[in-house]
Amino acid sequence: EPEVTQTPSHQVTQMGQEVILRCVPISNHLYFYWYRQILGQKVEFLVSFYNNEISEKSEIFDDQFSVERPDGSNFTLKIRSTKLEDSAMYFCASSGTGKNQPQHFGDGTRLSIL
């Protein structure tokens, strides 16, 4: 069964540095998403992406964050000037068109900011 893959599984970065988290969505999906889960808290929506542009974003997704689909298979989340509070598990997801289509999640990237 096709799946969403994320790399790396764990990223350790110094505060103030930039990080790029990578995802390969399911190939025939058209909607892509990023969520994050701070340790001990619930999963939070960051951003959705459709037709090569952001379709929706939360208040968490400020100017520090950006997303890109650099080619036909990858979907990336860039975090500029990382802060300690950016430490979290970041999940990528993808889905077909329509709200009844389930979002399929990757195994996540654990981001640790030192």
Add this chain to the structure above:
Amino acid sequence: AQSVTQLGSHVSVSEGALVLLRCNYSSSVPPYLFWYVQYPNQGLQLLLKYTSAATLVKGINGFEAEFKKSETSFHLTKPSAHMSDAAEYFCAVISGNSGYALNFGKGTSLLVTP
């Protein structure tokens, strides 16, 4: 805005006993509802979804959920717990009049004892 409340952050059942995980939602329009399971160090896996086709929804691994509009509930059940069901369970909602962002509950950790 839509939201989800999961009653009970931790639920413990004996192997073979009924599993009941509670989820209540708030939404001004008919919602799309989902249950996801997260095993340790893994991503979120879809258990089942409600999209208005039928109020009783059957999912994977013997789980099912019933949509009750009058109670604004979507509780997850399984007649007989297995040790392998021990995991974190998340209820999530997409509102019918918003974008595609999943709004998650805080999760319920299910412990199954021998």
